[in-house]
Amino acid sequence: MDKPELAAFLRNRRERIKPSDVGLPAGRRRRTPGLRREEVAQLAYISTEYYTRLEQARAPHPSGEVLAGLARALRLGDAERNYLHDLAGVPVAPPPGPPHQVRQSILDLLERLPNAAAIVLSASYEVIAWNHLATALMEDFSVLSRRDRNLIRRAFLGPPPSSGRLYSVSDAGRFARSSANHLRATTARYPDDPETQELIAELLAGSDEFAELWKAHDVLAEPTLCKTFEHPVVGTVTVNCDALSIPDRDQQVIIYTATPGSPSEEALRLLSVVGTQRLDVPG
Known part of the structure; x- marks a missing residue:
């Protein structure tokens, strides 16, 4: 698990997302671009404390379920999701059956x-x-x-x-x-x-x-x-x-x-x- 790179990647992707992209109001008191940490945590169904520790390179090994939630919350593409799993040292779980959705x-x-x-x-x-x-x-x-x-x-x-x-x-x-x-x-x-x-x-x-x-x-x-x-x-x-x-x-x-x-x-x-x-x- 590459904790520093994982932390940097999460911060980078969080800052790229506009609140409106995920149905949140922009507000007037946002001091940083993108989403707040607590907003990402809420979208990923994890605690704000744990997500904060991930961005600070202090968190323990995340599970596949946590990574799936983060990929969904941060709107990651397939390549980005795979990279997230590589950084966390967790293999991407194969789909249970042949994919049927066509791009x-x-x-x-x-x-x-x-x-x-x-x-x-x-x-x-x-x-x-x-x-x-x-x-x-x-x-x-x-x-x-x-x-x-x-x-x-x-x-x-x-x-x-x-x-x-x-x-x-x-x-x-x-x-x-x-x-x-x-x-x-x-x-x-x-x-x-x-x-x-x-x-x-x-x-x-x-x-x-x-x-x-x-x-x-x-x-x-x-x-x-x-x-x-x-x-x-x-x-x-x-x-x-x-x-x-x-x-x-x-x-x-x-x-x-x-x-x-x-x-x-x-x-x-x-x-x-x-x-x-x-x-x-x-x-």
Whole structure:
């Protein structure tokens, strides 16, 4: 624990926050910029005496709960929170399960890709964000429950084969193997997450194919550079696949693009116009 640096960091961040930032009146008798020590202590749910000792480099080792309260009170970002934990000598507790909240900048990115279908996957392969073209190419995820937006569950447990496995993609079997390997690595990172354990139990009970893959204990995922969708409206659509990692959220942005000038590019352009409308059904 680096007490002097921890004290200096807390003072610095306290002085950067305006009372109005946390819903407090500015008042007229503030002798120092930022918040008062007692205000930070109140926001962090700790005693003013203990917080004062932290800023004076005299306090004992803070707990993870105290650090979480300080990070919240001082409105620290992810990097600042990690630094606070490093100074205190307390490892950052991992989240209990795969994060599902997508940064606004990533959501904005999806909407700035009008000629590409893009989705965001959690570590358990749940589709947690998507753009307009992705709904047209795959399906309208907004009308599905969280359970039904999980691509691993869809790959192994449904819908029925007559409607095409996993949007009738050319590499459905390869995706299934790769996603099973990915899920094994995910469960090692989140061993206490009940949703992940429930998903695994359901797959083991409902899919002999998954059960066989699970027995192999493989964790290496196979990269996919290209795949072909058989779309019910525009037919064959071949796309390049690029996966962009978001390490701090343990998420992936999957971007599907067609080769410029190809029939698939024309198909995507048509889908971007018609969206999820069924042109093959008489109006």
